Amino acid sequence: MFPRILKSVNAMNALVVFQNVTLIDGTGCEPLPEATVAVRDGKIVYAGKAKRWQPSLQEDILNLELGGKYLLPGLIDCHVHLSGSGEPDSRFKTDDGSMTLKILNNARRNLAAGITTLRDLGGWNELEFAVRGSIQRGEFTGPRLVLAGRFISISESGADHYEGMYRIADGVEQVRKAAREQIKHGADLVKLGVTGAVLVEDGVPGATHFNSDEISVAVEEAAKFGRRVAAHAHGIDGIRKAVLAGVHSIEHGTYLYQGKDVIEEMVRRGTFLVPTLKTGHDLGKGNTSKVPAWIVEKMRETQEAAKKSVRLAYQAGVPIAMGSDAATPLNYHGENGLEVYCMQQAGMKPMDALVSSTLTAAKALNLDSRIGSIEEGKLADILILDADPLEDLKRLADKKLIRAVFLEGKLVARQPADSYPRTILARDCLTVGQ
Numbered sequence: 001m002f003p004r005i006l007k008s009v010n011a012m013n014a015l016v017v018f019q020n021v022t023l024i025d026g027t028g029c030e031p032l033p034e035a036t037v038a039v040r041d042g043k044i045v046y047a048g049k050a051k052r053w054q055p056s057l058q059e060d061i062l063n064l065e066l067g068g069k070y071l072l073p074g075l076i077d078c079h080v081h082l083s084g085s086g087e088p089d090s091r092f093k094t095d096d097g098s099m100t101l102k103i104l105n106n107a108r109r110n111l112a113a114g115i116t117t118l119r120d121l122g123g124w125n126e127l128e129f130a131v132r133g134s135i136q137r138g139e140f141t142g143p144r145l146v147l148a149g150r151f152i153s154i155s156e157s158g159a160d161h162y163e164g165m166y167r168i169a170d171g172v173e174q175v176r177k178a179a180r181e182q183i184k185h186g187a188d189l190v191k192l193g194v195t196g197a198v199l200v201e202d203g204v205p206g207a208t209h210f211n212s213d214e215i216s217v218a219v220e221e222a223a224k225f226g227r228r229v230a231a232h233a234h235g236i237d238g239i240r241k242a243v244l245a246g247v248h249s250i251e252h253g254t255y256l257y258q259g260k261d262v263i264e265e266m267v268r269r270g271t272f273l274v275p276t277l278k279t280g281h282d283l284g285k286g287n288t289s290k291v292p293a294w295i296v297e298k299m300r301e302t303q304e305a306a307k308k309s310v311r312l313a314y315q316a317g318v319p320i321a322m323g324s325d326a327a328t329p330l331n332y333h334g335e336n337g338l339e340v341y342c343m344q345q346a347g348m349k350p351m352d353a354l355v356s357s358t359l360t361a362a363k364a365l366n367l368d369s370r371i372g373s374i375e376e377g378k379l380a381d382i383l384i385l386d387a388d389p390l391e392d393l394k395r396l397a398d399k400k401l402i403r404a405v406f407l408e409g410k411l412v413a414r415q416p417a418d419s420y421p422r423t424i425l426a427r428d429c430l431t432v433g434q
């Protein structure tokens with residue numbers, strides 16, 4: 001029976017104590033065996049050596065004995081599209097009702113795989129805002145969602161393929177209006193398509209789309225509302241323009257290796273790189289017979305460049321945040337943890353690759369005061385694994401090894417045979433890997 005419940009109480013607001021865990025706190029510190037983590041009202045009140053932990057005697061306590069399992073922060077994925085499910089050809093047509101359910105289902109699939117916070121960088125007809133509202137009101141259990149709304153783009157053919165995702169804007173004043181509009185509708189950040197795309201048939205990833213003044217005005221408008229700007233950018237000219245205009249993250253960054261000056265500027269400014277290597281990884285291993293040939297070809301063309309860019313950026317000290325781009329062909333929600341493995345394959349140390357999905361990702365989202373590590377005062381977003389992820393990062397996405405997922409102290413996903421007290425269960429607790 002898992003977990004072993006040493007002391008149980010019925011009080012809803014009892015202190016929950018995770019005992020005998022190997023703590024990987026998400027900051028990059030060495031794992032701490034035989035640790036204790038205590039949670040009260042959804043927040044971490046203690047994380048450290050068991051022998052230093054001193055509970056108050058008056059308090060109701062629920063003690064969970066975890067038998068040495070690995071406890072780490074819930075993972076954060078800084079780049080997904082909840083509107084896509086890894087269909088072989090991501091150019092699909094659908095109606096709003098079906099799409100709303102699809103977005104909710106994909107969000108929950110991520111949560112059931114230990115991804116407690118997701119940033120969506122291009123939704124569908126802004127339906128994701130309604131899904132976020134429904135989760136926030138407690139109508140459905142779901143992950144914390146950080147949403148960009150529509151992908152702001154120049155006039156180009158991508159909008160014909162991804163009708164619900166794009167917001168066309170040409171020239172400074174249209175970009176200004178588009179950024180304001182997205183924020184008014186509920187966007188937590190602004191997403192700009194600064195260069196061409198891989199998944200647009202006639203798109204040239206290296207080609208620059210927005211001019212410097214258009215990018216700058218998006219940054220200016222976002223700043224008024226305390227929002228950040230994420231720039232989709234493959235080609236080095238577009239990456240350079242975006243970095244110099246002050247965007248906060250470069251998404252993909254495929255040809256970043258071509259600009260040593262740009263890498264240095266990113267280090268100086270603290271601009272995040274979100275590499276999205278999993279897109280190419282999945283096409284490399286999966287059955288691509290149903291994927292349009294032009295997609296396979298373009299992915300293969302860009303993959304080695306993307307890895308080289310990650311390696312050089314990492315060596316130079318660019319902050320790298322995890323983003324799987326889950327939605328692209330054969331890149332399924334719930335397997336996002338594999339992106340961390342891909343980052344290791346590109347040259348990052350296992351611990352640094354993991355931190356890219358915990359504290360560094362939280363910093364990229366400007367949420368590091370609340371999430372991203374297991375430290376006193378932070379929200380209790382917790383992932384429990386049966387085996388050490390640092391020995392094999394693919395374990396982060398192994399549904400047999402993910403034991404439980406907690407969001408703000410509530411159990412939101414568990415293995416079906418495990419039994420937890422009712423007081424800590426979320427309203428509709430999911431099954432791991434569902």
Ligand SMILES: [Zn+2]
Pocket residue numbers: 079080081121122325
């Ligand atoms: Zn994307």
